[in-house]
Each structure stands twice: as structure tokens, then as C-alpha cells.
Amino acid sequence: MNLRKITLASAALLAMVSFKTSAQDYPVLDPSNIDHSVRPGDNFFKYANGNWLKNNPIPATETRWGSFNELQENNYKALHQLLDDAAKNRTAPKGSRDQKVGDFYRSGMDSVAIEKAGITPLNGVFSRIDNIKNINELIAEIGKEHTEGIGTLYGFGVSPDDKNVSREIVQFGQAGIGLPDRDYYFNTDARTTKIRDAYKEYIPQMFMLMGEPEAEAKKDGKDVYDFEVKLATASMTRVERRDPYKTYNKYSLQNVNEVTPGLDWKKVFASLEIKNEDTMLIGMPVFFKAVAVELTATPMNTWKKYLKFHLVNGMAPFLSSKFDQARFDFYSTKMRGQKEQKPRWKRVLSVVDGSVGELLGQMYVEKYFTPEAKKRMQELVNNLQETYADRIKNLEWMSDETKKIALVKLGTFVKKIGYTDKWKDYSKLTIGNVYVTNIMASAKFEYDYDMSKLGHPVDRTVWGMTPPTVNAYYNPGFNEIVFPAGILQFPFFNFKADDAVNYGGIGAVIGHEMTHGFDDEGRLYDASGNLTNWWTPADSAKFEERAGVVVKQFNNSVVLDTVHVNGKLTEGENLADLGGLSIAYQAFKKTKEGHSDEKIDGFTPDQRFFLSWAQVWRANTRDQEMASRIMTDPHSPSELRCNVPISNMEAWYKAFNIQPTDKMYRPADERAKVW
Ligand SMILES: [Zn+2]
Secondary structure, eight states, rough: OOOOOOOSSSOOOOOOOOOOSSSSSSSSGGGOOTTTSSSSTHHHHHHHHHHHHHOOOOOOTTTTEEEEHHHHHHHHHHHHHHHHHHHHOOOOOOOSHHHHHHHHHHHHHOHHHHHHTTTGGGHHHHHHHTTTOOHHHHHHHHHHHHHTTOOEEEEEEEEEEEEEEEEEEEEEOOOOOSSSSSGGGGGGSSHHHHHHHHHHHHHHHHHHHHOOHHHHHHHHHHHHHHHHHHHHHHHHHHHHTTOOTTOOOOOETTGGGGGSSOOOHHHHHHHHHOOOOOOOEOOOHHHHHHHHHHHHHHHHHHHHHHHHHHHHHHGGGOOOOOHHHIIIIIIIIIIOOOOOOOHHHHHHHHHHHHHHHHHHHHHHHHHHHOHHHHHHHHHHHHHHHHHHHHHEEEEESHHHHHHOOOOOOHHOEEEEEESSSSOOOTTTOOOOSSSEEEEEHHHHHHHHHHHHTTTSSTTTOOSSTTOOOOSEETTTTTTTEEEEGGGSSSSOOOOOOOOOHHHHIIHHHHHHHHHTTTTTGGGGGTTSSOOOOSSSSHHHHHHHHHHHHHHHHHEEEEEEETOOTTTTTTHHHHHHHHHHHHHHHHHHTHHHHHHHHBBBBOHHHHHHHHHHHHHHEEEOOOHHHHHHHHOOOSSOHHHHHHHHHHTTTTHHHHHHOOOTTTTTTTOGGOOOOOO
């Protein structure tokens, strides 16, 4: 849970390289995407992508559509074929990889059985909730649900201790609210108010679907909402949570009661089946203090309704269509502007990937992973790493003392490329014919897997993403950069593309992940992954001053009528984009093409580098989706991810002859440079 995995893009929303989706003879950098009516210096994103943006409206099943989505479609097709084949194979031995993947997928596609079952697969949990008689039984039920993958009220997981990453420890965090962020309960702007009002109608709607009369459903809905407001009030903001010191609070079973009087942690541990452990990390002690108060202050009936609502809300996508549709209407349509559901196969595909991803991933890499791509990627990563080291050595603002340690950290990055060396063992997981049951069984399997880590040395071979995932991440606890197979094949990698295009695309992505090791969060961890201060106070102050320039640039950016980007929330990603692009540019300049001034399609090598970067970020985004992301996504909107970093780079000004009269022009003394 507390694995601080810093990704390139939020779940499945990465835009990456600028190739078309077919292997035929498309140009690797498509000049027809360019809108020549826009001056490059006025809005480079619109200049580079204007025609593409006009010609590629957002499909009804999407809330955003960009280069990533086009490429992801290819991946979907490959996985769809694998799943169809596995589902058709009725002779796979019971317990085999093909049986588990095939039956899981088939159970999800069996909409007739799902419709017929309705909500009945949850009956067992409902009756347990009905039978709760006192606070101890309430604590026991909440813990039991966590072991079944229905995590309600708080977050729980086992992961390495931030200050001693060789040891696994139990970790607790805030959770339990139905809106995507605490701010949704308090912000007073019109958009958020509308969503909050819709949520207040959605909760009673779910109670009615469960069979309650309208009046009772309305009362229960209000009680549940009011209870969530209390949880939200006690919750930390996303910006506060970016500080790993603030969320690092270690307690023993003996002293924890001082901060959360009234909450019996021994019972919490027992309910979660935690054995032989007496210490824990609590991300947000204030939240658990409030939970302890509510155990007695909130009527038992409200607690039961709260548990039932979250049970059904969480499982709705896997229940009969009335539950699924109600949830879709609220979370996808009203909140994010999605007009139609994605086809069923795509939704089930995501669930199978999320549940038994290392089984499906084995099939995927056997068929689609190319060792050449891995080799090429390794070369690129090494080039970028060397260039980054040069840049650190030459930093004018950092002392030699801190540089020495930074270089050790950079030099010891673990590089994971493609897929895991050690597949997860799923032999204890049974998959049958009932979709919801399969989902709960795999959640239980994951829970047991998580718990089995306790008392054992930390296994650093584990992956936080499945092989087909089209994304990448940096994990400060392991000091590792990870690139799943999903991004390592055509069209993400194009051997036919010139270096300018590859360095402006995948090169900048590699640099992005590396810079996460030195962004506002990553820099707080050392080479071995421990949260420890290796900076001199003077260097820390200089870093913050320089990073502050980037924060200000984004705070000043408006993307949607009056909505400003939160520069603090997006600080790490913005630093990674600026650092990544700068490193990639310098590495590109070492290549043959980087030295030449030979034009391709009428563009110089430097122009192609920046055009490639810009076309990576091409995307149309619905207003609702944009507004929701501004509140919750640590990544800035695509247009800004394209435009702001380059506005800090002298090379871009030169490449496109940008003048002080151009809208994107930044005076030299206002440009940011950190890494
Ligand atoms: Zn990132």
C-alpha cells in the first residue's frame, strides 16, 4: 500500500511516442499532425498536434484520447486474442495457467450468469454485517473484509519500512471515503458542488437497488454521507501526503493507544490475521484518532449501512447491470464525462490483468516480447544514466559533498526491463466459473501473499506493474527504474526511427523515471532506498529554491476556464519532465544525428527532437476529466507537460527561433533549471 511507486502517468493514461499504430510505412514523426496556423512560440503543443487534435475526437467510451490510447489499442488486441484463445480451450488441466486465465475471462464475459446472480454473491458478507452486535465485532468484520480484498474504512498493507527497507512492516493509512479525494467534500466551486450533490443522490440510489424503500434509503444515504464527511475532515490532503516524513509514524502495540485512545489495535491486528508483529507504521495518526472516536460516537446502524454501501459500491462493476450502470453513471459519466461504457471484453481484460496479471503476462511476453527491444532499451538507459552523471558533476548549485552521494545513488539504480525474473506462484489460487467469486478469491490470494512477506527478508525482485502495462515507474524504496514489456515493443519502440525521435520520446521517458530519484520526494531516499537525509542544509535550500520556480510556473497555469494547476501536487512529475527532457536532449546531442544539421521532412534534428516530445503528449481531454485530474492527479495536463518544460530550455528557443514577442517566451531569469 505504501510503496511510493512514482509512475510516468496515472493508471493507463500515458502518452508516449509519436508513431502511428500500424507497422506499415507511416512516417515515424508525422508532419501532417502539425497545425501551421499556430506559431510554435505561441503554443507549441497546438502547433505540433493541432491537426491531430482536430481529426481525433474523443470516442464516447473514453474521457481522454491521445497517442497513448491509440497505441494501447494494439496492446488490447494482442491481449484480447490471448484471452479468447485461453477461454476457448476447455481442456486445459485444472489449476494450470491456461485454465485460470481462461476461466477467469470466461466468467467475466458470461453476462447472462452475472445478470442472473444479481447481488447474491455478496449475501454471505451481508449477513455477517447484519449480525454485528458490538464494537469488537465491528472491528473484526472490517478486518475480515480486508482479508477478502474488500478494504473499507482504512488502507492496509505490508511493505518495507521506509527507514529500514530491509524489513517488511505492517502499514496503515487513511481511506474509506467514496469520493476520489477529501477536497470533494469541502470545495465550494460549482463543478465540485455538482459532483457532491450527485454523490448524495447516488448513495441512496444504491440502497434502493439493494431493496430498501425510498424513505429509508434517503435517510441511510444521508447518514453514510455525513459519516464520510467526518473521515474526510480527519484526512490529510494530497499535498501533505507527498512529505514522506509526515506520513512516517511508527508505533508499537504498547504505545499506539496514546494517539488513538479507544481503538483496540490488538483486535485490529487479530482481525487482519497479523501474527508475531508488534510494530506498525501509521500514515495518518489523526485519521485513526477520528476513527477511534467514531467507533462509539456513530450509531451501529450507520456503521452497518456504511459497510454495506462500500461493499456494493466497490463490487458494483462485477454485479448485475443495474449496479454496474448506476456506478458508471456517477463515477464515469457525471464525474468524468464518459458517455458510454467500454466494451465488456476490455473491462474484463483489465480485471484479469489486475487479478492474475503475472499469469496473463507470461502468455503475453512469450508471444510479443522481443529480446532486441530489451537490448536497445538497456543501451538507451545506460546512455541516459551516463549523461545524467555528467550533468550532476557539472551542476553549479550543488556542493561536491552532496554530488558525491548523488552520483552513488544514480550509479546504483536497479534497472528492470521487460518482465520479472521470478514469476509469482499462483498455485494456491483456485479460479472457477463465478466472476465475483473469482475476483474475491484473487483478492484473498493477494492478501495472503502480502502477509506472507512478514518476517522474511524484503524480496527486491517483485514488480509493481504487470508485463503488458503501458507505463513505467521509479520506486524510491528499491531505488529502481522499471519499464514493463508493454512499452518496449512496436510502436513504442521503432527501430526505423531516427535518434531525434527516439530520444525526444522514449529517451525523455527514461530520463523522467531517473529524475524521480531526485525529485522533491525521491531525493529524500538514499541509494539503498532508506528515507534518510544525505543533503547538506545549504544544498537542500538551493534545491528547494530551484524547484520552487517550477512550482510557481505550474501554479500560474490555467487549463480550464478558471482552474489552476496545483504546482505542489504536481511538483515531482513536473521536475521529472523537465529533468528527463534535459537529460535526453544532452544524450541526443552525443549521437551522430545530434551533431548533424541534416533535415528530415524539412525539420532539423533539434526540431525533430522537440516535435517528438510534443507529439508524445497529444491528447484531447473532456472538461470533467480535466477538472477531476486537477484535484487528484500528480501529473499535469498533457498540454502543460509538453509546453512548460521546453519553455525552460534554451535549445528549444534556438531550434524554432522563438522571440520575446511569442506567448510562450520566458525571460532568461525566469527559466527553471534543477537537474
Ligand atoms: Zn512520473
